[in-house]
Amino acid sequence: MTARPDVALVTGAGAGICAEVARRLAARGTGVVLLDRDAEAVRRVAAELGPRCLREPLVVDVTDTAAVEAAVGSLDPRHRPGILVNGVGGDTRARPVTELTEADLMSAVAHNLTSVFTMTRLCAPAMVEAGRGRIVNLASIAGRTFSFFSNAAYVAAKAGVIGFTKQCAHELAPHGVTVNAVAHGVIGTERIRSAWAGKPPEWTADRVGRIPVGRFGTVAEAAGMVCQLCGEDAGYTTGAVVDVNGGLHI
Numbered sequence: 027m028t029a030r031p032d033v034a035l036v037t038g039a040g041a042g043i044c045a046e047v048a049r050r051l052a053a054r055g056t057g058v059v060l061l062d063r064d065a066e067a068v069r070r071v072a073a074e075l076g077p078r079c080l081r082e083p084l085v086v087d088v089t090d091t092a093a094v095e096a097a098v099g100s101l102d103p104r105h106r107p108g109i110l111v112n113g114v115g116g117d118t119r120a121r122p123v124t125e126l127t128e129a130d131l132m133s134a135v136a137h138n139l140t141s142v143f144t145m146t147r148l149c150a151p152a153m154v155e156a157g158r159g160r161i162v163n164l165a166s167i168a169g170r171t172f173s174f175f176s177n178a179a180y181v182a183a184k185a186g187v188i189g190f191t192k193q194c195a196h197e198l199a200p201h202g203v204t205v206n207a208v209a210h211g212v213i214g215t216e217r218i219r220s221a222w223a224g225k226p227p228e229w230t231a232d233r234v235g236r237i238p239v240g241r242f243g244t245v246a247e248a249a250g251m252v253c254q255l256c257g258e259d260a261g262y263t264t265g266a267v268v269d270v271n272g273g274l275h276i
Contacts, residue, residue, distance in 0.1 A: 031158055033105055043072045051253060063085065063120055135186065162205075162206055206267070209270065210243065242273055
């Protein structure tokens with residue numbers, strides 16, 4: 027089944043950056059299919075989008091491969107995405123490697139890397155058939171370097187997203203499908219602000235003080251770059267990792 031260039035599938039669309047990505051894509055006329063495991067949150071976003079949300083959201087945990095396969099397989103041919111935004115993941119637990127276990131690593135990989143792998147392998151064939159597609163993966167500054175804010179399991183998983191992005195870009199470029207990653211720094215989503223809310227003021231001041239622009243990024247700034255890479259005029263950009271981090275990693 028051929029992908030539709032005017033349809034986007036956005037994972038993690040119930041909140042934060044990917045909810046804003048869905049809003050912006052819808053505002054420019056793209057039909058959107060939303061996916062998130064939080065049914066209440068993703069249905070609120072769907073209600074905001076109105077007719078630009080093409081169907082009931084896919085309420086799926088992306089770590090459940092069989093459920094993801096069933097959800098993507100259930101899409102009407104009119105809703106096969108020509109744009110895929112892989113946005114699930116995140117870990118605000120700043121723990122040393124000496125306190126991590128293999129279970130922490132497997133969980134980080136399942137949420138941040140395996141989910142990207144599964145969604146890509148399921149959606150890319152229709153894009154190849156159509157001769158055009160856009161895939162944007164949310165990596166992280168953590169995958170570019172070390173992290174002050176998270177842990178080694180998360181860093182390893184996001185580094186894997188970057189490697190996967192580059193290989194897919196190489197393989198899919200001849201078919202008109204671009205694959206890029208956006209490596210966000212600290213973005214002031216509700217989740218991040220909630221995670222930092224209980225920290226001592228001096229802890230927060232120290233972390234923010236490491237960011238050259240001296241503040242969190244906004245959700246709008248984070249989503250804007252993702253949407254740019256989804257556009258028609260991004261056809262000559264592939265295999266890129268775009269840094270959106272306020273100068274924290276240059």
